[in-house]
Amino acid sequence: MKRCYSILVLLVLLISACGAAPNRSSGLPRVLAVESFLADIAQNVVGNRLTVQSLIPVDADPHAYQPSPQDAAKITDADVLITNGANLEAFLGPILQNSGGKQRVISASAGLTPRSDPSGQNPAGDPHFWLDPNNVIKYVENIRDGLSQADPAGAAQYSANAQKYIGDLNSLDAWVKSQVQGILQARRLLVTNHETFGYFAARYGFTIVGAIVPSITSGAAPSAQELAALISQIRSNKAPAIFLETGTNPQLADQIASETGVKVITDLYTHSLSAPGGPAATYIDMIKYDVTRIVGALK
Ligand SMILES: [Zn+2]
Structure with missing residues (x-):
């Protein structure tokens, strides 16, 4: 019985060593990013x-x-959490409160000024900074600075990697501008x-006609009046298309399309990368993919 118990303990240790703590044996911080696009941005900084x-x-x-108990364990186990x-x-919020606040939290958007929420419901403002690559330069700087404090021995490497990736983001911005020039104003x-x-539109000269x-x-569902108002906005602006992110139920968009004749694009990657090997497996590929779909639909 005692031997069985020892084997069980060994197994649990082995599993946790393989799964949750890839950097523990090296003494380096375990870094967890909440979203897949943030993990890719941070990976470019840590090299x-x-x-x-x-x-x-x-x-x-x-x-x-909806976080699972395993998610809560991963967060508790991390040394650095990038949000x-x-x-x-x-x-x-509740998970961080329960974990005792031992991990360093890097808020990637800290220092950026949010645009206000058009619905007025969210006092923190619009969180979708990352859809403008210029804002992601600030993300990179915050991640570089936070990681350099958590792991001072890596600071020079983080700084060199960040500088190179900021160059890639500047090239991405120039590429988006050149693509958007193919769409009539x-x-x-x-x-x-x-x-x-919102941030993307402000940077590249788009008008937001409305949102479902x-x-x-x-989370919310639109009222019948809100839908009717959107349909009339689409008609009066002659908007050519509705853009949905992957995983969105297209039912309402299809209904609007049947009344207005607009195209429905259902596969933008906005809050998540694609799976590895997919069309948007990195942050830069995600922006390029979305811009290509938007330009293709509006040209
Ligand atoms: Zn969102």
Whole structure:
């Protein structure tokens, strides 16, 4: 019996060594990013020094995410937790309170000024900073600075990696601008599932015609009056398309399309990367994929 128990303990130790704590044996911090796109951004900063894990599975919606007990354990086990901030991850509050606050939390968007929520329901403002690559430069700087404090021996490497990746983000911004020039100004019109593209629109000269869920979160359902108002906005602006993110139920968009004749694009990656090997497996590929779909639908 005692021997069985020892084997069981050994197994549990082995499993936890394989699963949750890839950086523990090296003495390096265990870094967990909440969203998959944040994990990719952070991985570019840490390079080959350590591996950044991500918490929310691909295609899951952070606004509506229900953490499992395993998620809570992963968070408690992390030395550094990277969040988007601006109240995107409302589910984190109780877990962080229970975990005793021992992990360093890097809020990637700290220092950026949020645009206000058009619905007025979210005092923290619009959290979708990352859909403008210029805001992600600030994310990179915050992640670099936070990790350099958690792991001072890696600071020079983090700084060099961050500088290179910021160069890639500047190139991405120039690429988006060049692509958007292919759309007539009068057709740079966005209708989305919820208010996701505010920062993107401001940077690249789009007008937000409206959203099916007129809020910066995805949870609410629109009233009949709100839907009717959106349909009349789409008609008066001659918006060519509705853009949904992967995983969104297209029923309301299809209903609006049948009344207005707009196209429905159902596969933008906005809150999550694609699975590895998919069309949006990195943050930079996610932006390129979305811009290509938007330009294709509005041209
Ligand atoms: Zn959102």
